[in-house]
Amino acid sequence: MTATDRRKLRADATRNRQQLLDVATQLFASAESEPSMRAIANEAGVGIATLYRHFPTRESLVDAVYQDQVSRLTTGARELLAELDPPAALRRWMDLFGDWIATKNGMLDTLLAMIEAGEIAHAHTRTELLGAIDDILEAGRRSGQLRGDVPAEDIAASLIGIFTVAGARGHEAMAARLLNLLMDGLRPVPD
Template sequence: MTSPESRTRRADAARNREQLLAVATRVFASADAETSMRAIAREAGVGIATLYRHFPTRESLVEAVYRDQVVRLTNGATELLADAAPAVALRRWMDLFGEWVAAKTGMLDTLLTVIESGTVAHARTRDELLTAISSILEAGRAAGDLRSDVTPEEVAAGLIGIFTVAHQPGNTVTADRLLDILLDGLRPPARPPAVSAPSGQPGSGS
């Protein structure tokens, strides 16, 4: 039987790991290039030995951050749909996608190495994200507040294009503005008001 002390240590270790993941994600997202493990430990307020105890290599940390972000995106679709209308849920999910893109900036070189090694299946990640988008689009079609002729691949391509453009040096167009425009384009066109037939004409009721 596990002792209370062992359970407490495991719970503390889990909390510390989650805290390190959160800090690493924030540091990666705010960096313009690869960030050192020592800088991440310092930002988290722990010694480098503590960081390495949870993540023995930089690759293991990057992989954990990447997988955590993907889980947040896939679970986020369901959670957002439970709390908001599909169009609103999609707009909030776009922000989550932007956070994922930003986090990759500060760990890109290592992430590419991890993907090339086969540790992270890029194709599987793509399928998971497309499934998340599809679930929101399907809910939107059923509710009538998202177009029925848009594919998940098209939405994903639009998001990637927006965040690529928005992060270009010297660009004055914000990602938020572009995302709002994209969402407007994903809404079904407004139906023109019905025109009543003149009195005495067919359909006037006379």
């Protein structure tokens, strides 16, 4: 096998892994219960052996999806701040957070078991997410566009509450209204 053949195989493997992650994320977000590994492989257009080569257990797939989503949220905060003013970045980040919460629908049982077993560092994830919120809040405080007296923990708790009440399919309009209401409360009050 030539070096070019090996690179081509690695590129195919990388594409397959990403395809599996994307499809699993999509299925987890839309599922009422945990989809089977076979359903994920079929939807991704790969064989079950390919799925198991990348993710030998359901837990390894759930962990990869979970970590990918956390990474998207933390890097997403920086990317949004580079493109948008802080209030617009925070509001858009709230939508990303809602997507992250929705992804947990179809992997909740496995995820909870993994957290209980200490296989996922929930405290570390919380720290990362609060840091992403803090980055946006700090930029908003410096620009005078966001209040300086609201901690990231309060925003995270508000988001969890909103998506608990209005996170189900069919409640997108309510979630948007509640998120906009939260944003209104984060703007400084004129003197």
